[in-house]
Amino acid sequence: MKVTIDNLTKKFGDVVGVEDLTLHIDDGEFVAFLGPSGCGKTTTLLTLAGIYRPTDGEIRFGERIVNQVQPKDRNIGMVFQSYALYPHMTVFQNIAYPLKLKRVAKNIQHERVQQVANVMGIGNLLDRRPGQLSGGQQQRVALGRALVKEPDILLFDEPLSNLDARLRLTMRGEIKHLQKDLGITSIYVTHDQVEAMTMADRIAVMNGGHLQAFDSPDELYSRPKTLFVAGFVGNPPMNFVSVDVSGSNGSYIAEADSLRLEVGQERGGPPAGYDGAVVMGIRPEDIQISENGNVSGEIFIVEPLGREDLIDVRVGPHSFLLLENTESQRQSGERVNLKFDMQKAQFFDPQTEKSLLWQ
Amino acid sequence: MSQQAEKREARSSRNALRSYLGAYGFMAPAGVLVVVFFLIPVAIILYLSVTNLASSNFTSNLAAMEYIGLRNYETLLNDQFARKIFFNTIFYVLFTLSIFNVSLALIVSLLTTHIDRGAGFVFRALWILPRITSPVVYILIWKRMMAEAPFGILNQFNNWLGMPTYNYIATNPWVFVVVVNGFIGLSFGMIIFTSAIESIPKDLLNASLVDGSSKLQRIRYVILPLIRWPLLFVFTYQTLSLLTSFVEIQLLTDGGPGLYRTEVWSLTAYHRALSNYFGNAQWGYGSAFAVLLVLIGVVLAVIYMRVFRFDELVAEPRVETL
Numbered sequence: 116m117k118v119t120i121d122n123l124t125k126k127f128g129d130v131v132g133v134e135d136l137t138l139h140i141d142d143g144e145f146v147a148f149l150g151p152s153g154c155g156k157t158t159t160l161l162t163l164a165g166i167y168r169p170t171d172g173e174i175r176f177g178e179r180i181v182n183q184v185q186p187k188d189r190n191i192g193m194v195f196q197s198y199a200l201y202p203h204m205t206v207f208q209n210i211a212y213p214l215k216l217k218r219v220a221k222n223i224q225h226e227r228v229q230q231v232a233n234v235m236g237i238g239n240l241l242d243r244r245p246g247q248l249s250g251g252q253q254q255r256v257a258l259g260r261a262l263v264k265e266p267d268i269l270l271f272d273e274p275l276s277n278l279d280a281r282l283r284l285t286m287r288g289e290i291k292h293l294q295k296d297l298g299i300t301s302i303y304v305t306h307d308q309v310e311a312m313t314m315a316d317r318i319a320v321m322n323g324g325h326l327q328a329f330d331s332p333d334e335l336y337s338r339p340k341t342l343f344v345a346g347f348v349g350n351p352p353m354n355f356v357s358v359d360v361s362g363s364n365g366s367y368i369a370e371a372d373s374l375r376l377e378v379g380q381e382r383g384g385p386p387a388g389y390d391g392a393v394v395m396g397i398r399p400e401d402i403q404i405s406e407n408g409n410v411s412g413e414i415f416i417v418e419p420l421g422r423e424d425l426i427d428v429r430v431g432p433h434s435f436l437l438l439e440n441t442e443s444q445r446q447s448g449e450r451v452n453l454k455f456d457m458q459k460a461q462f463f464d465p466q467t468e469k470s471l472l473w474q
Numbered sequence: 475m476s477q478q479a480e481k482r483e484a485r486s487s488r489n490a491l492r493s494y495l496g497a498y499g500f501m502a503p504a505g506v507l508v509v510v511f512f513l514i515p516v517a518i519i520l521y522l523s524v525t526n527l528a529s530s531n532f533t534s535n536l537a538a539m540e541y542i543g544l545r546n547y548e549t550l551l552n553d554q555f556a557r558k559i560f561f562n563t564i565f566y567v568l569f570t571l572s573i574f575n576v577s578l579a580l581i582v583s584l585l586t587t588h589i590d591r592g593a594g595f596v597f598r599a600l601w602i603l604p605r606i607t608s609p610v611v612y613i614l615i616w617k618r619m620m621a622e623a624p625f626g627i628l629n630q631f632n633n634w635l636g637m638p639t640y641n642y643i644a645t646n647p648w649v650f651v652v653v654v655n656g657f658i659g660l661s662f663g664m665i666i667f668t669s670a671i672e673s674i675p676k677d678l679l680n681a682s683l684v685d686g687s688s689k690l691q692r693i694r695y696v697i698l699p700l701i702r703w704p705l706l707f708v709f710t711y712q713t714l715s716l717l718t719s720f721v722e723i724q725l726l727t728d729g730g731p732g733l734y735r736t737e738v739w740s741l742t743a744y745h746r747a748l749s750n751y752f753g754n755a756q757w758g759y760g761s762a763f764a765v766l767l768v769l770i771g772v773v774l775a776v777i778y779m780r781v782f783r784f785d786e787l788v789a790e791p792r793v794e795t796l
């Protein structure tokens with residue numbers, strides 16, 4: 116089912132939960148809401164679920180305006196971070212609860228619960244109570260309960276953040292697989308950008324109650340439209356440095372103290388037209404230690420990540436993070452030359468924090 | 475067993491003993507209170523109930539009191555009013571408990587937790603007033619409200635409207651005994667139920683709505699099962715406290731009007747032993763009433779604990795040793 120959010124605002128008294136949010140989500144799409152804690156993700160989700168009434172704006176499921184529709188009439192399945200399983204009910208009763216409320220016949224309830232439980236791999240746990248299950252099992256029960264009523268829309272509120280790293284990886288794959296299989300329009304709230312990047316068709320990046328960007332993971336990564344998105348998406352994060360860009364006719368120089376970098380027409384033109392210093396962003400993988408690099412710096416610290424080393428190189432007063440193969444065995448204090456792939460550099464207006472390259 | 479193992483064993487049993495001592499130490503203050511204010515008075519009353527101590531043969535010397543065996547109990551069982559008083563007590567406890575102390579308390583806490591927080595707080599605060607008002611003042615208010623014309627406030631309205639006036643408390647004494655006590659008793663359950671409802675995780679309540687319940691279905695399938703323990707606790711605790719409470723009845727009707735119309739068991743114990751109602755305070759005979767009341771209370775408490783399986787509801791402590 117298509118979900119249309121137009122100019123949605125939700126306030127709690129004077130506190131802004133989410134403000135002027137506009138999002139159009141396609142049928143069957145998997146959308147992630149990504150943003151730091153307190154940015155309004157849960158508020159948006161609960162407003163979609165009908166728990167909160169919008170202060171302003173409009174929400175449509177398909178063509179139907181649902182602003183005033185009770186949660187029970189929205190046919191939504193939701194998975195909570197805390198799992199929110201009913202502690203006094205068995206696993207069976209938990210999953211059957213939505214069916215019981217719909218007055219589905221007892222024998223059909225049994226059939227459907229068993230079927231969903233088997234898909235979730237918890238068919239042998241139906242007589243247990245939530246308190247007797249591990250976190251991962253509880254999560255599967257919660258998922259089963261959300262799926263059993265065959266919802267039009269699935270809402271996930273940080274469903275994996277209470278699981279250990281390994282299980283999170285497994286569940287990530289399973290949820291994505293299940294969603295593609297069933298084709299249910301899904302909204303997935305997370306503050307973990309890896310989760311959002313790996314699972315979602317499109318990501319809505321939020322900050323301070325406002326939508327920052329709504330794009331595919333790829334676009335967000337390679338063409339961030341705001342400074343916030345550029346800094347929030349990607350791990351390790353993008354390097355930022357304040358530079359002056361000057362030049363003309365396809366050959367530009369980005370300068371900051373001793374740092375001088377040549378930029379081509381495509382990326383250098385727009386910032387050169389800007390009056391004053393701009394913020395340059397460059398991702399760690401776009402900087403290399405190379406003998407024929409033209410920027411010289413000193414290694415400040417080396418952090419082994421296993422597959423790669425995360426290296427912090429100081430160039431004058433500036434610091435750059437980059438990744439390098441562990442085999443090169445870098446030591447702190449070593450002097451190195453850096454090569455910047457300026458075809459990948461980003462430039463932002465320091466006042467509006469908008470990209471100078473993509474609008 | 476090697477020497478070392480023996481040593482270890484000795485040390486561990488010493489440790490166990492020490493930790494028990496710690497546990498008893500922590501329970502001691504409560505234990506002392508129970509002994510001083512419950513067990514010793516019960517023992518004294520038990521003794522008094524087998525004597526004929528009264529104001530006519532008063533002595534504070536326990537040895538000088540006249541032992542009369544179970545004669546007081548015989549008199550009690552043959553007392554033509556004992557039966558009426560017994561059923562009065564059951565009527566009073568049952569109605570006050572079921573209508574006010576549990577049902578209305580539950581309804582008030584459900585209503586005030588489903589409306590705006592501030593408004594809910596104000597309503598609950600209003601319901602607490604009867605409890606925090608001194609009983610004498612509280613009963614006086616009721617009496618002034620309900621008194622016969624020209625004193626009663628309600629009867630003033632009847633006068634203005636040209637309707638007949640009534641002595642309400644005299645014509646419907648039971649209604650007022652139950653209502654007056656219920657208004658006080660309600661707040662206890664209300665506070666316990668409200669805090670139990672508010673401590674249910676918000677996610678659970680939201681999940682129920684998303685799963686397709688109405689607010690009423692959510693109360694039935696989620697909220698009520700989750701506050702089962704507080705419900706049973708209030709039920710049990712209030713039965714026992716109603717059984718022994720009589721101050722409000724004493725002030726309102728003093729067991730009347732007429733002979734024993736609203737007299738309850740604990741009030742009789744007081745009347746016989748401590749008031750000069752019959753010109754002679756019969757401490758021995760009154761004690762017999764009190765002893766039977768303690769007995770009924772203990773039996774009821776044991777039955778409740780069995781029926782409601784309190785031991786299952788109470789979680790095992792997480793701390794194993796102190």
Ligand SMILES: Nc1ncnc2c1ncn2[C@@H]1O[C@H](COP(=O)(O)OP(=O)(O)O)[C@@H](O)[C@H]1O
Nearest residue numbers: 127130131132151152153154155156157158159
């Ligand atoms: N029920 C509420 N009452 C008042 N303020 C709230 C309520 N729920 C959320 N907020 C506020 O709204 C903002 C967004 O919260 P939330 O949507 O929970 O953020 P997120 O889920 O992204 O961490 C926060 O500032 C939070 O304090």
Ligand SMILES: [Mg+2]
Nearest residue numbers: 153156157158
């Ligand atoms: Mg949240």
